[in-house]
Amino acid sequence: MMSMIHEATTDEGVVRCRVLLLEDSPIDADLARAHLDHVDGFSFEIEHVVSRQSFLDALEQGGPFDLILSDFALPDFDGMQALDLVRERLPETPFIFVSGVLGEENAIEALKQGATDYVVKLRMQRLRLVVRRALIEARDRDRLRSAAQALQDSEAQLRYALQAGRLGAWELDLATGRMQVSDICAANFGLSDGRGLSSYETLKACILPDDLPGQQRAVQHAIDAHEDLDVEYRNVWPDGSVHWVQVRGRAVYDRNGTPTRMMGISLDVTERKQAEERQNLLLEELNHRVKNTLAIVQSIAAQTLRSAGSPAAFTEAFQARLRILSQAHDLLTREQWQGALLEEIVGLTLAPYQGAGRVRIGGPPVMLSTGVAVSLHLAFHELATNAAKYGALSVDGGRVEVTWSADGGEGDGEGRTLTLDWRESGGPPVVAPNRRGFGSRMIERALPYELDGDVVLAFAPEGLHCVLAIPLSPRVRLR
Known part of the structure; x- marks a missing residue:
């Protein structure tokens, strides 16, 4: 008092x-x-x-x-x-x-x-x-x-800060190689308490062999240059899992300039590293998708130009196909580019023609990868556009049925085939065209190549019939 x-x-x-x-x-x-x-x-x-x-x-x-x-x-x-x-x-x-x-x-x-x-x-x-x-x-x-209490309070605040930040404290005796580490530091290496890291040799044994030379170079450079140590490396936990740790510290020297100790902190940065890896993969995937989209646009432009009779016709057809491509991208974006259901793709394409029983869609749940979803959406758009201009959807009594089924065994793995059936009826008599347009060429040539499947496009008088057989795979799978 x-x-x-x-x-x-x-x-x-x-x-x-x-x-x-x-x-x-x-x-x-x-x-x-x-x-x-x-x-x-x-x-x-x-x-x-x-x-x-x-x-x-x-x-x-x-x-x-x-x-x-x-x-x-x-x-x-x-x-x-x-x-x-x-x-x-x-x-x-x-x-x-x-x-x-x-x-x-x-x-x-x-x-x-x-x-x-x-x-x-x-x-x-x-x-x-x-x-x-x-x-x-x-x-x-x-x-x-008061000084002791202030020191005690400061130490308590430091301990709280270390715990809140998941920072582990460590100290290394450079002469003996003995280490003292906090329990959090030990946990960063998958150990239950600090006794598991009692020496520098036990620490090195935890480091992934590929990363050990870089870790040792970083430590030696920090000592020789009187600079801060800041290094990240992978370590192997007792359960065999690999984790990333970031280690920071600085050497302590005696009056003769001889390094005697190193001390610092450690932090498990596995989540950050995994996030960086995911971000890199996303950037690579984005780059791949942009290139694919540009290739599709280039192909659509070239094919539309060859089949269009006039600049106005080219503009109309090209813009319509770009809108369809945009719709597919919007759907995939809502699904975070994890793919889309076949039913959603077909329904999106035929939505303008729904009503009065003119369109029937049915089949088991099938998940399509992004590339397959875009390709099928473009193909269904070409079929729907042709049906609206010349086929079943050009008259009031016409009907379109799109069904699909999986054949060839059980499960959803290799050996089974997804068969899609597009069938028109009730429309004007069909006459096979003398020249294949963009839509026919894309369906008969591009789809089999992109999907590793088979396509049969039949211009039967009673209605267009298109059958597409696609092997089930990670890109096309039952849900």
Whole structure:
């Protein structure tokens, strides 16, 4: 309870202190005040009490006090009882006996019980020295205690920061190779506690062999160049899994410049590395998809140009096909480019013609990869456009049925075939064209090549019939 010694200071640098004086003699109390007025560097605010009750009231209501002075013998009280009360309530406050009856044995016993010092009234001039020394010692103890508490708080904050950031602490003795690591640091290497990393050799044994030379070069460079260590490498956990760890630190040197220790932190960065790998894969996939899309656009432009009779016809047909390509990309984007269901692709293509039972779609759930989904969407668009211009969808009574099934065994793996059947009926009599247009060429030539399948396109008089057989694979699979 010595905060006042630190904080209550006058402009002249004099420390103000509160004193509780237990003395039943007014003369002796005045004498004590007179001597306190001559203590160098301190000024005193004195509360004088004369009885047990007033002493208790002062301790409970008037504190805190920086110093307590007490007579040894009082009418209803004695100094040893007062000392017990102070040690119970204010254990850090200096307690000095000032008495005319204090013998050597009593003084020794008082010091054993926790008194700071004692002064015989016949030698009151000694009070100045005793008080000043007691206050300075109390102030120094309080400063040390505050510094220790600040250090403890700082260490607690550091531990919390390390735990919150999943940072492990480590220290390496460069002479012996011995290591001390925190439990979090050990956990970064898949170990239950720090005892598993007791030496630099055990650490190196955890590092993936391909990454060990780079780790050692980084450590040696940091030591030789007096620079910070910052290295990332893979380590193998006891269960065989591979994880990434980032290690930062710095060497400590003696007065001769010889490196003696290294210390720093470690952090498991496996999730970040995996995210970076996923991002790189996504960038590669995006690059691949952009190139594929540009190739499709280039092919559509070239084929449309050859089949168009005029610039206006080319513009109309080309823009329509680009819109279809955009629709497929919108659908795939909603599915985060993980593919699309065959039913969604067919439904998207034939949506403008739904109603009055003109379109029937049916088959088991089939998941298509992105490339297959785009190709089939373009093919169905060409079939639907042809049906709307010349076939079943060009008249009120025409119908289109699109069905699919999986044949050739059980399961959804290799050996089975997905058969798609596009069948038109109720439209005008079909006449086979003399020249194949873009749509026919894409369906008969491009689709089999891209999907590794077979296509049969039959211009039967009762209606166009297209059958597409595609082997089931990771690109085309039952869901």
